[in-house]
Amino acid sequence: MKRRIFSLFIIAMIARAGQAKVDLVTLPTRDTVQLTIYNSADMTLVRESRALTLKGGQNKLQFSWANTLIDPTSLEMLPKANADKIDIADLTYPPRVQNLGLWNIESGVSGKVPVEISYLTSGLSWRAFYMGTLTENEETMRLQGYVRVTNNSGEDYENAQTRLIVGKVHILDEIAELARRQYPYGRPGEGIAPPIMPAPRGRGVMDDKRRSFALAEESVMRSPKEITKEGLSEYFLYTIEGKETIPTGWSKRLLSFEVDEVPVVNLYKYEEERYGASVVRFLSFKNDKEHELGETPIPGGMLKVYRNAGDEGHLSYTGQSSFKYIPVDEDVELNLGAVADIVVKPKLMDFETDNYEFDRRGDVSGWDEIRTFNIEVKNTRDISLKVEIKRNFNTSYWNLTRSGDFGEFEQVDMDTVKFTLELKPRSVKKFEYVLRTFHGTREDDWRR
């Protein structure tokens, strides 16, 4: 299946002879290509350089993009030399022809002119994912970050400099939808033309040409490629070392970073309103230097967590968690799901009412409710860990006294408090709090 997707012709028009004499020149293939792939939207910025042979005077350059997912309104051509002598007068999308653009170029030079053609396309994507391997004592984790780049664009990009953007870009229209419009800018007075071209699909079968691509790539690679990371505006730019060839339909996994010993905290949370009666396990660390990280933000993705089991390098699977984008210096909390080996048991031990107030009719107008809670926290595991217990009161008129081993105490918002306890392996802690809530006219007497 041989498809030439892009074609580029130069039609040099001898001005005086008008349309009678038209030279059609096929252009050499692109010299270099750079892909900047986004993951918050289905969008890739492609920049390619080609050498055009222009004649002095009027030139017509035809660019066609059948079977691709290029947004025609994003096409731009810039001469990289003699820019002052080359005037790109207009870009015409001729009538009754699709996927074709015609540049009218007025050239003051004749000969080879390097140009840069850029456009947005859809069909290329990337995502981040992670593998974490905990040590047996669960104090540190080996963290490996990967990126996976997928090409379903309909176009084979060979030897492309590949860059990835981490960030949330605001876009108005899907590039794939723009690519399928019948008319690049639509028609006057109408919204969006219905799609008329189906999206190219990736294919599962590896033909010979593709296999040779893959093999060539493998035989050249001696060590994993580096990915350099830098901040630009609100985004991060990842540049993959060297060139990549990703034929359409294929995807490729690359190592983004690897850190051997990220100190982690085993954090367990209990909050009835959010998680029900179960304790939920979190793995917590910080994207900072102390945790061997903190060079750049960590893009959101799925983390699969394993644990070393035994000396022979066996693994056991702990769980997985998807996490959000983590800025530098921010805490990460990975939800690994509900567990049964840590137990938090709140028990209402005592309930009484008090301080009744009455209206003129003798009815009850105000009162206090006093509840005594006993909370037992049990760590049945043989590692140290931290437990956070949140309690919600559904009123802002409350006072609280506490006793026992309650650890740290914090008021989170007007009706929520948090107890944070550190537990040693196989240990139990108990604490008690007395909650007084004010009701009816007693609210007026409330002071904290």
Place this chain on the structure above:
Amino acid sequence: MNGKRNKVMAIVLLLMVSAVSHGRIKLVALPERAATVIRLDNPRATLIEEERVLTLQKGLNKVDFSWKAVSIDADSIRLRALDHPGNVTLLNVSYPPNEAALVWEISSEGDYAEKVRISYLLSNIDRLITYKAIADKAETAVDLKSYLVLRNFSGEDFDKARVLLDYGESFEQGIDHEETKQMLFLKAPKVPIQKIWTFDAAKLPWDPEQLENMNVGIPVSYRIVNNSQSGLGEFSLWGGKARIFQDDGHESTIFLGEDVTSMVPVGEKTELYIGDSRDIVVTQRKMEETQINKRYNNDRTPRLVLYDTDETITAKIENFKDSPAVLTMIQHIPGQWDMKNCNMTYKKKDANTLEFEITLPARTGDGPATKELTMNYNRRNLRPGVDIRPMPTPMPTMQPVIR
């Protein structure tokens, strides 16, 4: 271009042979048109002007103007004699039944080959404006380019026409039916921009911790002023889609985002929303809300009739970026209110909207740059069941997940 399309418009001269005539006799067909002008100065309609030569005879002439497969507003058609305006008079216009046509009755004082200008509003031909801006690495200025996109789906081919916008020089351009042409028409280098981060408490979730695995992006915009300091300010900038790129320092660019700007008159500003920052995090919480100064009625079971509230809101702002930023924070307090304590200054934008401009230094080695807004206010004279204005609902967009 001959034979490319069937000609859609025809002008036919009818010579009145006798005083009384039935039916229209088409005698002289298709005077060539010249000096065609496409006026695109009104975004709602496109005006076409064209010049033709009519062979008029002394006395009454009937000229038949018809069109096919184009959409012309028949009421908009005007005719103007150019050579002998004093001697050539348009008497009336008739519209034949069930035809896209009209008949001019023209009185001529002599035998003239009269040049006339015909103008009309033509549908399905218009122009769009698009912008492309490339910001410098430091995000202080953009190189702005604007493109004019002519779209002709009118049914008419324009071989050569003068295209007029509402400003600037006219230019010659041919455009065929179903053709779209994109032309560069404005280049403004180094237009200063101001980068703005905005947290609006009525639009964004308050507490990111309540959102499982979701970042709350703080919208980021570029502000551009259409004035001479910007290298602009000569005319209104038309509304259109703007795509913003940034120089990446490696002789290439990245795409930052796109937005639509509405028309920007001279002296006015536009804000282009490019994307979200996830390196500035706002955690807003209500720490206190109680009723005070309660007034009850005289029922035997007194009913609360009037009260004030005492409310405290805190908003922690963390900048995880390695560069400083100025966050515009918008808070809303409904109804009648008094600020009791507020640790930051604000501008009252309207009765219920407060705007804080919070300068955030860059993150340091010790962690993010953090500031905390605390505002303690009383809302006054609230009546149970009588909500003059509802509270803004600062609920997270996603409900907490119960696992």
